[in-house]
Amino acid sequence: MPFRTINKSVQVLKKTLCSSSVLFLASFSHAEITDQKFKKTDEQLFQACLDDIRKTPDFSRIEGATFELHRPFQADLTVLDFLNYQPEFKKEPWDYHASLVDPERVTAGINLKHELYPTLSKIEQQYGIKKSDVLAVWGIESNYGQSLGKKNVLTSLSTLSCFGRRQQFFRKEFSSALLIVQNGDLDADDMNGSWAGAFGQTQFMPSTYLHLAQDFDGDGKKDVVNSREDALASTANFLKNSGYKSDEAWGYEVKPPLNFNAKSDRKNKKDIKFWRDNDFKLVNGSPLPDGIDKLALLMPSGPRGPAFLIGKNFDTFYSYNASESYALAIAHLSNLINKESLYVHFNTPWPTDDPGITRLQNKDIQKALISLGYDIGEVDGLIGSKTRIAIKKFQTTHNLNSDGRAGKKLYDYFDEKGYFNFNNSMLNQDSNSTHTESKTEPQKMLGGKTIIFVLILFISFLSLFIFKIYKVRNKL
16 A cells, blocks of 8 residues: 555544544543533432421421531432342341351350449349340440441431432431430531431430430430440330330240141230140240240241240330341340350251351451452441352352352351462462452443543554654655
8 A cells, every 4th residue: 555545544543533532532521511410400409408398397496507507518319229229138037147146246245244234233223124135235236336337317317308218207317316416415426327317336216316315324415326324224215115024034935836836926925824725835845934924926937947935025126126037136145145155046946958157257258259359348247239249159150059148058168168268369279250350340440431432542642653653654
């Protein structure tokens, strides 16, 4: 091809590439502007909503200065993801209990029982709530004050007051949160908690705080965030107001008769005589003791798993968080703390050949997944959606049952393959999985538009380089 023809081709290519770059940059900028426009619209809607709700009766007790001082500048729309989240993954009761009631949490509870014995004794005397029951709620709710939540309560509740479902409910909680700050019990900086607005060492909603929070340490403030005494006394006051009976146990693990035909029904309480007449006994074979007049049958995993007869105090645990598994975790943890036993299993095993694992074992799996190149986020011992996705990918790669679950079988598989040897540089035994993940993650980080833009720039510079060589050769 003559040099003149090449020169024209290069010029055409140069113009085409430059035009493409300009068009790409224009489209990229337009996307940014569009995003900014949507964000600005959200902010305008948010601020207009705050102006409107400020005038409603729910906020009549909130001073104008308080509202304006703590008025969020920007909504936290991530809370809507939690509000609308519909879990596809069903957690079996044996997984739920294995992660909540493990030797680590029991040991911490026993140590705190001795450390705080004088305070817990005073609380038990004043409110009538057993020491171990108060400790168990504390342990399940925030791991004894170690996990209070990171969301700004005022921002979360104001966002939920203006966007999504149940706005009226969250508006009352938002006004209650502002009233707490206005009263001086808590600083706004202390108001961090869950996405739904629960905060403090035992996770009170703001309206619950206003009704039931206690100043047990006598400093003039009901500080459930920074004061253990206030938090534990407030929890005891909650249970007392929920109908807790000081002279009763929460219930018992039992052994139903083989031919007894009944379903699990927490609300269907019957006299203890009914259960005795139907030959119900404690799981060790002893007769049912006196002490609880009315009991209901709870079988969280069906007739082949652990069974319990539960009374009124179990219902008070349930009122803290409307979940039978949650209430049973509090009840079981309380028993273990009281007995100072680290045997965390029920007497009747769960009906599964793949039991749940502890938080420490979950952490081992998470660390191994990270060393294999999987993106699971923070190592926290909690099997969330990112960890389940990573587990499912791993299982698929290794021809395992791809259910995304971290159970005993998966833990044993990791152990047998040596995946818990975290110093084994990316675990070469699993090179296929490692290489696949390590190659795909950077692509996610860069994004499609950025990659295209870099390629265009590279081709442009390469074309200009060829053009320079051509000019030098033409002069020669």
